[in-house]
Amino acid sequence: MIRIESIVIKEFRGIRDLTLNFNGKNFGICGPNGTGKSGVVDALEFALTGNVSRLSGEGRGGISLKTHGPHVDSRDAPDKARVTVTVTIPSLSKTVTIERTVKAPAIARVTPSDDAILAVLKKVQSHPEAVLSRRELIKYVLATPGDRAKEVQALLHLDQVEQVRTGLQKIANACERDVKTLNADATAASDSLLKALGIPTLARDKVLAAANAQRAILGLASLSELTDTNSLKDGLATAEPGQTQRIAKAQALEDIKTARDTLAELTGPATAVLVTTAQNELRALASDPAIASGVTMESFYATGLRLIAAEACPFCDTTWDLTALKKHVQGKIDHLKEVSRKRKVAEETLVPLTALLRRVQSSLETLARHAASATPLLAVQAVKDRSAACSATITTLSAFLPVADTIAGVAGLTSVPRPVYEAIAALEKVVATLPEPSKQGAARDWLVVAQERLDHYRMAKRQQKAATEHATRARQVSDLYAGASDGVLAGIYSSVQNDFAALYGFVNRDDEDKFAAKLKPSMGKLGFDVDFYGRGFFPPGAYHSEGHQDGMGLCLYLALMRHLHGAGFTFAILDDVLMSVDAGHRREVCALLKKEFPKTQFVMTTHDPIWLRHMKTENLISGRAFAQFRRWDVDHGPMEWDDRDVWTEIDDYLKQNDVRSAAALLRHYLEYVSAELCHRLRVPVEFRGDAQYQLGELLPAAIRQMRKTYSSAKDAANSWGQKDEVAEVGALESNFGALATTSQAELWQVNVAVHFNSWDNLVPKDFAPVAKAYRDLLGGFACSACSDLLRITPDREGREALRCDCGTTNVNLKMKPKKA
Amino acid sequence: MAETPTAGEAPDVPAQVFEKFLADLAAAGLPKDMIGRLRTTLIDERAFSDRALRAAVLAEEPLP
Numbered sequence: 001m002i003r004i005e006s007i008v009i010k011e012f013r014g015i016r017d018l019t020l021n022f023n024g025k026n027f028g029i030c031g032p033n034g035t036g037k038s039g040v041v042d043a044l045e046f047a048l049t050g051n052v053s054r055l056s057g058e059g060r061g062g063i064s065l066k067t068h069g070p071h072v073d074s075r076d077a078p079d080k081a082r083v084t085v086t087v088t089i090p091s092l093s094k095t096v097t098i099e100r101t102v103k104a105p106a107i108a109r110v111t112p113s114d115d116a117i118l119a120v121l122k123k124v125q126s127h128p129e130a131v132l133s134r135r136e137l138i139k140y141v142l143a144t145p146g147d148r149a150k151e152v153q154a155l156l157h158l159d160q161v162e163q164v165r166t167g168l169q170k171i172a173n174a175c176e177r178d179v180k181t182l183n184a185d186a187t188a189a190s191d192s193l194l195k196a197l198g199i200p201t202l203a204r205d206k207v208l209a210a211a212n213a214q215r216a217i218l219g220l221a222s223l224s225e226l227t228d229t230n231s232l233k234d235g236l237a238t239a240e241p242g243q244t245q246r247i248a249k250a251q252a253l254e255d256i257k258t259a260r261d262t263l264a265e266l267t268g269p270a271t272a273v274l275v276t277t278a279q280n281e282l283r284a285l286a287s288d289p290a291i292a293s294g295v296t297m298e299s300f301y302a303t304g305l306r307l308i309a310a311e312a313c314p315f316c317d318t319t320w321d322l323t324a325l326k327k328h329v330q331g332k333i334d335h336l337k338e339v340s341r342k343r344k345v346a347e348e349t350l351v352p353l354t355a356l357l358r359r360v361q362s363s364l365e366t367l368a369r370h371a372a373s374a375t376p377l378l379a380v381q382a383v384k385d386r387s388a389a390c391s392a393t394i395t396t397l398s399a400f401l402p403v404a405d406t407i408a409g410v411a412g413l414t415s416v417p418r419p420v421y422e423a424i425a426a427l428e429k430v431v432a433t434l435p436e437p438s439k440q441g442a443a444r445d446w447l448v449v450a451q452e453r454l455d456h457y458r459m460a461k462r463q464q465k466a467a468t469e470h471a472t473r474a475r476q477v478s479d480l481y482a483g484a485s486d487g488v489l490a491g492i493y494s495s496v497q498n499d500f501a502a503l504y505g506f507v508n509r510d511d512e513d514k515f516a517a518k519l520k521p522s523m524g525k526l527g528f529d530v531d532f533y534g535r536g537f538f539p540p541g542a543y544h545s546e547g548h549q550d551g552m553g554l555c556l557y558l559a560l561m562r563h564l565h566g567a568g569f570t571f572a573i574l575d576d577v578l579m580s581v582d583a584g585h586r587r588e589v590c591a592l593l594k595k596e597f598p599k600t601q602f603v604m605t606t607h608d609p610i611w612l613r614h615m616k617t618e619n620l621i622s623g624r625a626f627a628q629f630r631r632w633d634v635d636h637g638p639m640e641w642d643d644r645d646v647w648t649e650i651d652d653y654l655k656q657n658d659v660r661s662a663a664a665l666l667r668h669y670l671e672y673v674s675a676e677l678c679h680r681l682r683v684p685v686e687f688r689g690d691a692q693y694q695l696g697e698l699l700p701a702a703i704r705q706m707r708k709t710y711s712s713a714k715d716a717a718n719s720w721g722q723k724d725e726v727a728e729v730g731a732l733e734s735n736f737g738a739l740a741t742t743s744q745a746e747l748w749q750v751n752v753a754v755h756f757n758s759w760d761n762l763v764p765k766d767f768a769p770v771a772k773a774y775r776d777l778l779g780g781f782a783c784s785a786c787s788d789l790l791r792i793t794p795d796r797e798g799r800e801a802l803r804c805d806c807g808t809t810n811v812n813l814k815m816k817p818k819k820a
Numbered sequence: 821m822a823e824t825p826t827a828g829e830a831p832d833v834p835a836q837v838f839e840k841f842l843a844d845l846a847a848a849g850l851p852k853d854m855i856g857r858l859r860t861t862l863i864d865e866r867a868f869s870d871r872a873l874r875a876a877v878l879a880e881e882p883l884p
Contacts, residue, residue: 156833158833158834160834160866160868161833161834161837163868164838164862164868164873167868167869167870167873168873168877170870171870171873171874171877171878175878470878473850473854473877473878474877474878476848476850477845477850477854477858477877480841480844480845480848480850481841483844484837484840484841484843484844485837485840485841487840488833488836488837488840489833489837492833564833
């Protein structure tokens with residue numbers, strides 16, 4: 001995607017004004033705690049994404065980018081808090097500047113700007129994982145399987161995959177619920193038809209036989225087949241206009257019995273148990289206010305979460321913290337999901353009650369139709385009312401919300417007013433008094449009722465069939481999607497798992513070169529077990545040390561990033577991610593990054609100067625591709641160990657007559673640079689386990705080593721017969737000796753100005769020559785062309801050369817081999 | 821050491837899943853018109869709402 005060329009930070013976090021030039025290469029930032037390293041990381045993240053995850057992650061309380069992003073002295077002027085990064089986009093061969101202010105973090109000023117550039121930067125913005133701190137890193141290793149899956153899925157941007165999976169599941173579930181309802185309707189229609197036909201099972205031949213028997217009585221031709229559309233009463237004369245519809249006596253009596261049986265079931269003990277169970281579930285759910293929002297709100301929140309992008313509310317322009325808002329909304333969605341689960345349980349308890357109500361309603365409607373055919377007309381208003389009440393209750397229970405209405409509906413479900421029974425009894429009385437129909441009349445009644453119920457049955461079966469087809473297809477689609485996504489993700493996890501194991505095995509090849517790991521996706525979770533010295537697979541935190549876990553976190557992150565971005569993994573910012581890893585393994589990490597990720601630019605922070613040194617010796621960083629922060633104060637922000645700045649700063653102190661500060665700075669710088677010289681020149685120094693070396697132990701030793709090196713160089717030149725070289729090295733040696741003498745460094749014990757902190761007795765004109773002498777001395781350790789400190793190569797085994805990084809200085813130390 | 825898994829830039833994991841899904845639907849013999857609607861919804865329009873998915877799977881017109 002991109003490589004970072006430089007960053008300019010103004011009034012941002014703990015930084016007042018800082019410029020760092022990365023030049024598109026790996027870069028190390030080193031300094032004690034609290035010197036501003038992470039401020040640079042924050043600034044990089046801010047410039048690229050408009051966000052600072054440290055100010056928006058979990059447990060941040062009232063901290064926000066808007067309020068706490070600017071330097072504390074500019075907290076009321078967020079427009080001054082400004083970060084500018086210059087990046088190159090290799091795929092476009094373009095260099096682009098991105099500038100953001102805390103006042104409007106969502107707005108990036110991009111120069112130059114075109115669609116292709118903005119597309120790349122948008123992609124970068126959507127990948128904040130390019131910035132990795134130890135806090136994030138450890139999530140991949142020690143998280144629970146469910147949380148790890150979320151972290152990895154977020155890294156791989158699988159939210160869309162999950163959204164579709166959930167959506168298809170919901171559709172399949174809804175279709176299956178529809179089928180249940182329509183199955184109940186079809187069963188009721190079937191029962192009703194069987195009763196009318198007077199047969200035990202619904203088989204075509206039996207239906208035809210029953211119908212043809214009645215048709216024969218009426219002299220109608222037999223039906224040879226029963227199709228989905230023909231009528232049992234084909235050829236039967238329709239009623240004359242004005243002719244009253246007669247009650248089919250036998251069928252009416254049968255229907256009255258069915259209605260009484262159904263009402264008895266409704267008011268019986270089995271239904272009472274179902275009602276009690278449903279009421280308990282509903283009351284438990286009703287106590288949660290979120291149920292009122294229900295699935296609609298869940299959908300609303302999910303949509304809102306995807307659309308939240310601006311820095312202010314689109315309705316009222318109130319500004320908000322984007323990350324905090326997203327977290328807030330996600331919390332609501334999570335809660336609603338739990339509510340949704342409880343709702344499903346409650347809905348299941350309503351299914352048998354709804355089915356029973358449908359049968360009651362159907363049987364009462366049938367009685368009402370019989371009553372309407374009576375002469376004189378029989379009023380059965382109570383039956384109609386109870387039927388309507390059943391219908392209303394079914395609607396309420398199906399809608400489910402508001403829960404209070406559902407609870408009330410369930411509570412009144414078993415109630416059957418006395419007038420209902422009285423109306424049924426009245427109808428029964430009327431039907432009983434009807435004269436027995438003639439054989440032909442009974443046959444006619446039979447065919448009319450049978451066809452009416454057959455029509456109803458056919459419609460119910462058509463609806464059932466269509467719903468079943470939908471449900472089958474929806475489930476098949478959902479299952480195929482689950483299989484496809486699991487398959488693709490398993491492939492990804494397998495690839496990542498192998499790459500991770502190889503990366504970790506490389507770093508720990510001294511004793512875990514056969515290391516293996518298992519990433520196991522299952523039911524939305526992601527298990528992670530690692531081999532422990534051939535004794536089996538265990539969670540990373542079970543037996544491995546904290547340092548090993550840090551290493552695992554980094555290797556898993558690198559494997560995921562390599563898979564996610566492929567060749568586009570061009571940069572990553574590692575913020576003190578290996579603080580628990582020992583020095584030896586850090587060196588291996590340097591080797592790993594250099595070997596395995598040669599096209600990725602790493603910006604790495606560390607409080608440990610030894611690791612910075614490893615980065616240099618392993619050639620992970622080269623030249624001046626590092627910043628070494630020496631201190632930080634609230635007025636100035638971080639200050640680097642830059643020799644040019646140090647001497648200017650000392651001069652400034654002296655101009656202000658502040659000898660104490662000038663001497664303190666000189667001493668601190670000499671401590672830092674002496675350690676660096678001893679490292680570069682491979683100076684033998686008495687070893688200290690606590691690494692607390694005194695200036696008096698390091699600088700004189702470095703001077704002695706430099707003299708010895710020049711002496712060795714002359715010997716080497718003589719052995720090759722290079723007289724000019726001997727003369728040149730002699731001149732360098734002489735010059736260096738003069739500088740050392742002037743600084744009186746070898747007479748350290750008498751150099752009271754620096755060693756005994758007696759600067760209170762000095763005035764600027766006394767101290768200035770001391771500072772100049774040391775500045776000149778340190779110049780003697782450096783290349784005259786590039787000003788870099790010289791170093792012995794190689795850094796182990798036989799000494800071959802004294803050289804600088806630019807190649808101008810290259811003094812041979814290797815003797816000509818003697819002939820045997 | 822494992823080879824770099826992908827040589828190209830930033831493989832789109834959701835797109836990989838969707839393409840595999842559509843291929844599996846075709847292999848299972850599901851209706852071509854439904855597969856076409858799902859391709860439009862998932863790949864072309866990147867629409868993942870329940871309503872859009874239901875319309876694609878069941879050929880139901882989304883509500884206005």
